[in-house]
Amino acid sequence: MxxxxxxxxxxxxxxxxxxxxxxxxxxxxxxxxxxxxxxxxxxxxxxxxxxxxxxxxxxxxxxxxxxxxxxxxxxxxxxxxxxxxxxxxxxxAGRVGFVFQNFQLLPTLTALENVLLPLELTPGKDHQARGRDWLGRVGLGERLDHLPKQLSGGEQQ
The missing domain is CATH 3.40.50.300 (P-loop containing nucleotide triphosphate hydrolases)
Incomplete structure (x- = not known):
């Protein structure tokens, strides 16, 4: 520039x-x-x-x-x-995103719950559908209820 x-x-x-x-x-x-x-x-x-x-x-x-x-x-x-x-x-919120080195996933929450956690800070409705959609887009649509320890490193990321 x-x-x-x-x-x-x-x-x-x-x-x-x-x-x-x-x-x-x-x-x-x-x-x-x-x-x-x-x-x-x-x-x-x-x-x-x-x-x-x-x-x-x-x-x-x-x-x-x-x-x-x-x-x-x-x-x-x-x-x-x-x-x-x-x-x-x-x-x-909605403007800055992160991919952390250690993923920052909470071990007692499912993949979907981990995705929904930051969405609760954003305005709007139907966070569940949004979280499911995004997990589906990255190939985790069938693993929504898996805990982080049940996901590979790449899936966690």
Whole structure:
């Protein structure tokens, strides 16, 4: 995307001076420092780095799943620092999706129940039909009542 086009369009994600520190025993570790990033509508972004470089931490921060130690972070024009957990979830609802490394499935819920859980945060009706439809689209229509431990890694993902 050209610089002139980027300036004419509002970023859907805006980060300035983003940083994350964690305490590890008696030491403070800098996971991320001074990150600046803008993502514009229609733009694709890849986050690359070696193992332990902070990619997952960055994604968690950008989505509001974790709070930065430093910096400013705006998603869809709203400061994530000004929102509580429910407010951040509502801001993401229907606009931000995740495929986690460990899938984040609740082991006591069926495949359908795991899919329905985040749908409860979205407006609308007939979440059951929507969940069944999407599981069918990914080839799990016959496995709606299976627990995560009864699904393969690929099926869980």
């Amino acid at each position: 050209s610089d002139s086009h980027a300036r004419e369009t509002t970023a859907i994600l805006h980060a300035r001076g983003l940083g994350k520190q964690v305490d590890s025993g008696e030491r403070r570790l800098d996971i991320l420092t001074g990150l600046d990033l803008d993502v514009f509508p229609g733009e694709s972004v890849a986050i690359l780095g070696s193992s332990g470089a902070g990619k997952s931490t960055l994604l968690g921060l950008l989505a509001g799943l974790d709070a930065p130690t430093h910096g400013e972070l705006m998603l869809f024009g709203k400061s994530l620092a000004s929102l509580d957990e429910d407010g951040r979830a509502q801001l993401r």
